Structure formats: C-alpha cells, structure tokens
Amino acid sequence: MTEPVETVHRDSRVDDVLERLAQADFEGFPVVDDDERVVGIVTQTDLVRLFRKKDRIVWIPIGVPPFSETLTYGFDLSLDELDIGIDAAKAARKPIHEIMTTDVVTVTPDTALEEVIVLLTDEERDINRLPVVEDHRIVGIVTREDALRAVRDNS
Known part of the structure; x- marks a missing residue:
C-alpha cells in the first residue's frame, strides 16, 4: 500500500479538488470526514460527469497558472445553452460530497493480496x-499498479 494517502475532505469544493487533481500523478482521492474516516471516493470520471451536458464535447485544459502542466478534460456541452458558464461555475462551487461515490470498497492492512x-x-x-482502513480511519491506499508490483515481486 501507499502511505501516507492524499485525501480530500467531504466539504472540499469541486474546483479545489480539480486543481489538486490536475497537479497529482493519480486519478482520484479518498474522501474523508472530520475524523479521517473514509466516507467516499472521487475520481476524474466523477468530476467530468458533473460538467457533462447534452450533445457536444468541449475540451478544457485544467491546471494552475501559468498552465505549465495541465490535464485536458472533455466536457460534453450543448453549445446552444446560454448559461453554460453559469452552470459550470455553480458546479465548481459544489461540495465534493454531492458528487463522490459513497459505496466505497475498502480493505484492511491484513487483507490478503489475492483478495x-x-x-x-x-x-x-x-x-x-x-x-x-484500520479502526475506521484511512492508513493507506492500494492501486492496481501496487498489486501488480506485489505480484511481480513475489514471483
């Protein structure tokens, strides 16, 4: 597992999470409450879905000025809607708990690699x-890449 884990708080705003994700070398964050308990998970896919509208894709670079490193996200937007900017601004101010996945699968430090x-x-x-998680608090994270490395190292 990787530790320590970068997390976001359940009340973090979408725009703040997008900014952190644009600077990260991974694609999602566990979401925690005030007691550091995992209450959800948010991924790039969740964030892109938030801005998805009807029939057109608009590619928007997301990053921190001077945009030396950005990620490009495709947002499906209907170009005949006049309030696209207003909708995007409203969505960016939402707390992450409104869009996170709440049905989170977790493991413990003792979970077998096979599981x-x-x-x-x-x-x-x-x-x-x-x-x-251990005692309901996040202590690490295991990714597909971590599992593949463990299989390689155990061979």
Missing part, C-alpha cells in the same frame, strides 16, 4: 484503488 486482486479486477465495479 485485493479479486477486488481490483471485478469488472462490474471497475475499482482502480482501494483505501486501506
């Missing part, structure tokens, strides 16, 4: 990362 691999390869759930 971790089963969870990370479940086609229905499409899980890329598993928060590791």
